[in-house]
Amino acid sequence: MSDAQGPAPSTNTVAVPVTWRTRFSPRPGLARLRESWIAVAQIVVAATAAYVLAQVLLGHQTPMIAATVSISSLGLARDARPRRVVETVIGMLTGILLAEGLRLLFGTGWWQLAVALGVTMLVARFLSPAPHFAIAAAIQAAIAMILPVGPLPFSRLLDGLFGGVMAVVMTALLPRNPLAAVLREARVFFEGFDAAAARLVTALRRGDRLRAERGLEKARALQGPLDAWRASLESGRAIARVSPFLRSRRTELERQARILQAMDLAMRNLRVVGRRIVYVTDLGRELPVPGEAMAEIARAASLVGASLDDIAQEPVAREALLAIARRLDPAAMLPGASIGEQALVSALRPLVVDLLVATGLPPAEARAALPRL
Structure with missing residues (x-):
């Protein structure tokens, strides 16, 4: 009787071979590229434009902060609403402002860097409850303290302002979908x-x-x-409210x-x-x-x-x-x-x-x- 019905199904677990193609599939990477290409274009255009404008209009030879502020403000995160971008820009400008002021008072060195970071993060936490605000301020404060002295006091604040303005403009003129x-x-x-x-x-x-x-x-x-x-x-x-293209x-x-x-x-x-x-x-x-x-x-x-x-x-x-x-x-x-x-x-x-x-x-x-x- 059992022969007429056919063999009983096996209950053993069968191992599924895993090849290198399965382990290293390009599909997740390609999906990330599709999702991020507009964000990448935003960052590239904003950072490059801020760098060039700071060179041409301000005469700065290496306006690195202009580019870094644009990159950090936009980022690759999905939340690129204008308000969040502006908050990040304000945080970075706060860090630059405090670092430049402390540099005038105490000069540069390892302990001056420590003081600048501590003061910047404490002030940033007082100003905003958002953790990214304090981190953005601290990063820019560290850059401003480590880089060579600028041509004029607080000149890097203008570089950061150029970078921030370009980041906000890009959220409207080259919006993410x-x-x-x-x-x-x-x-x-x-x-x-x-x-x-x-x-x-x-x-x-x-x-x-x-x-x-x-x-x-x-x-x-x-x-x-x-x-x-x-x-x-x-x-x-939030992006659609400020972008004429949306x-x-x-x-x-x-x-x-x-x-x-x-x-x-x-x-x-x-x-x-x-x-x-x-x-x-x-x-x-x-x-x-x-x-x-x-x-x-x-x-x-x-x-x-x-x-x-x-x-x-x-x-x-x-x-x-x-x-x-x-x-x-x-x-x-x-x-x-x-x-x-x-x-x-x-x-x-x-x-x-x-x-x-x-x-x-x-x-x-x-x-x-x-x-x-």
Whole structure:
């Protein structure tokens, strides 16, 4: 009989060969190049322009600080909002100013460097709570103390000012693509949201408390991706406000902000639903009716995620969610069920409202779509 059915599948773990191509794949590096080429262009143009202008207009032979201020102000970090760039520039100019003043008083040497760094960092921490502000000030103070004496006192402050101005100008005239970073972070969040919802659906259909707990863990882990999405979005909106070349992106970024705000609330309500599911699956009994309702909500949430790239998916997601919302009456959906099961259906209601708001429906209309209790 066993021969007719074929050999039993092997349960042994099979080793997967790892070649040097797998270990040293060029794809991550190429992805970083695609994401960073605009930032690199910003830095190159700003630093070179600041260096040349300091040479031509100020007559400085080696205006190194002009270039270093531009490079440090912009950086390769995704958060290149104008306000942050200006804060970094102010921090560096503070460091240069203090170093030049201390140099006039005490001269140069190892202990003068120590004094300049200590004073600069203490003053910077007093002026700003941002750690990068103090570090930027200290770096420029060290450079100003170590370099040979300039032609005139405080002349390096002008070099730094040129570098800072060019960094701010480049954020507007050669802006980084904010929408690409926002979409990338949003996709990561929705992938996590879908994974958490899928685990909770399986838990209900199988009456599996362990899967419910894992789904709840995944829902709790969504805060990091949401914060990354919010940081990218805030940076993108700030850049779009000052750049004339990003006017066409402002409407889309505002739409993203509306989706993010609604999904923040949806994430919190998904955790509430997850805790309810952990409770109702404790007996190990299958719950197909709330499981199917949760599955429909999960599918609609994935449509909300798809609308980030294709706005035509917004009305599709809205109609799907409205169809679910009209049926979310605990007594009608689960007549005679336990209080715990009906409480689970009640917990689904605010989750659906949040997802409806994410599709662009006003909150009042979203709440009105639910049956009265």
